[in-house]
Amino acid sequence: DAKTTQPNSMESNEEEPVHLPCNHSTISGTDYIHWYRQLPSQGPEYVIHGLTSNVNNRMASLAIAEDRKSSTLILHRATLRDAAVYYCITYSTLTFGKGTMLLVSP
Amino acid sequence: NAGVMQNPRHLVRRRGQEARLRCSPMKGHSHVYWYRQLPEEGLKFMVYLQKENIIDESGMPKERFSAEFPKEGPSILRIQQVVRGDSAAYFCASSRQSGTSGGAGYNEQFFGPGTRLTVL
Numbered sequence: 001d002a003k004t005t006q007p008n009s010m011e012s013n014e015e016e017p018v019h020l021p022c023n024h025s026t027i028s029g030t031d032y033i034h035w036y037r038q039l040p041s042q043g044p045e046y047v048i049h050g051l052t053s054n055v056n057n058r059m060a061s062l063a064i065a066e067d068r069k070s071s072t073l074i075l076h077r078a079t080l081r082d083a084a085v086y087y088c089i090t091y092s093t094l095t096f097g098k099g100t101m102l103l104v105s106p
Numbered sequence: 107n108a109g110v111m112q113n114p115r116h117l118v119r120r121r122g123q124e125a126r127l128r129c130s131p132m133k134g135h136s137h138v139y140w141y142r143q144l145p146e147e148g149l150k151f152m153v154y155l156q157k158e159n160i161i162d163e164s165g166m167p168k169e170r171f172s173a174e175f176p177k178e179g180p181s182i183l184r185i186q187q188v189v190r191g192d193s194a195a196y197f198c199a200s201s202r203q204s205g206t207s208g209g210a211g212y213n214e215q216f217f218g219p220g221t222r223l224t225v226l
Contacts, residue, residue, distance in 0.1 A: 094162075
């Protein structure tokens with residue numbers, strides 16, 4: 001199983017960049033890496049995904065290690081609305097795990 | 107373009123009753139996933155369905171739980187003879203194509219708002 005490992009929680013200040021790490025050392029060569037986030041009392045929402053190359057979209061950037069055993073979700077300027085649980089998953093198992101709870105302080 | 111819809115949003119059942127949770131995928135989506143989230147826990151995959159087919163039910167408990175996605179109508183997650191331990195939030199997601207590496211693993215899942223089941 002291509003499981004992922006993330007820190008339980010991270011803290012940031014508003015307007016600062018946030019780097020959320022994820023280890024997926026057993027990922028297979030064809031597995032995409034997806035990030036979702038879940039705000040309190042809501043369903044998860046898609047953030048970004050990638051396979052090998054770094055990816056950017058309006059929400060975030062995804063940096064994927066060359067060996068693909070880890071990746072980092074980058075929020076360039078955290079806002080209070082970014083406070084959520086962030087999940088990193090690989091699609092072979094659809095296992096979300098407990099994710100990283102991001103706390104953002106004003 | 108309506109998103110994934112789930113109903114009811116809240117469901118209260120007494121022990122031994124049946125719970126039926128419905129999920130209507132986004133328009134054009136033919137793949138549905140069900141997840142369970144216990145309090146203070148992450149999402150646990152339960153089952154992945156395509157129209158009229160169960161593709162992966164590796165996360166479903168062996169007894170009392172069943173799921174279907176008929177040709178017409180919403181996907182249903184059915185829990186028979188509910189127990190207190192079934193109290194959780196149940197989320198449904200849909201995607202346009204396969205969400206697993208066996209298919210197009212780049213297709214994002216769109217989640218519904220969830221059904222919060224409380225068993226008294």
